[in-house]
Amino acid sequence: MAQPAFDDIVADFEFLEDWEDRYRHVIELGRAMEPLDEALKVPATKVDGCASQVWLHPRINGGRFSFEGDSDAMIVRGLIAVLRALYNGLPVAEVPRVDAGGELARLSLNEHLSSQRSNGLRAMIERIRIVAAAES
Template sequence: MSLPANAQTALHAFRACSGWEQRARLLMQWGEQLAPLSENERCESNRVTGCESQVWLLLERNGEEWQLRASSDARLLRGLLALLLVRVNGLTRSELAQLDLPGWFDQLGLARNLSPSRSNGLQAVLKRMQQLLDATDQGAVNH
């Protein structure tokens, strides 16, 4: 499966970094690009549990393609969310099922530098994304 254009841009940018400090700066810059969520969207039902920071995740369907929207009160986590979104947005359910998202963060050179709490937070986000997808699958069966 080929990388979406924005994901290719991210991969090239992060691979060009010489160390963690550059990557961390770039990560925060990517996080600034996240579209803000409204107050109504920053509610308990959209909150990701298992993160030390506040994180909200929304999943929307546009035809066969899925769109995630996310936000966090933590700058580095916003960057991780932005990188997740450029990798998954616009994919179909079957394409999402084939993704190796931890491998994506490895490719970016980020996985080894994440603190245990950030790594756990990212895992909680990935788990919540899967729960939202599974819930929509079950909802489709019930209709």
């Protein structure tokens, strides 16, 4: 049930043969994101459980979920971009049902992220699910 933008990332990963190239691609995805407005970097949008500073600002518009995010770490900004591709535009009721682990496994991220980054990624996914579940 992946979004087309996420499927595009999967296709890019299949084209890139080694993890270093994939890692650089994730960082480029993060660089391409608009930075989160400084006014939105507040305790309410900060994600606990991440080694880096991470902020997620969710929005529900017309029953569809989306979020903006930012981090002080480039790889984490890239992971936020990957999650945006996975979740943005979904009907809010579908967000908690996304098998994020299964979808992200298509990118082989777990094998290449440090345990701290993996924990942070899980914390971001959990925040997204909680917000969406509260709205659906």
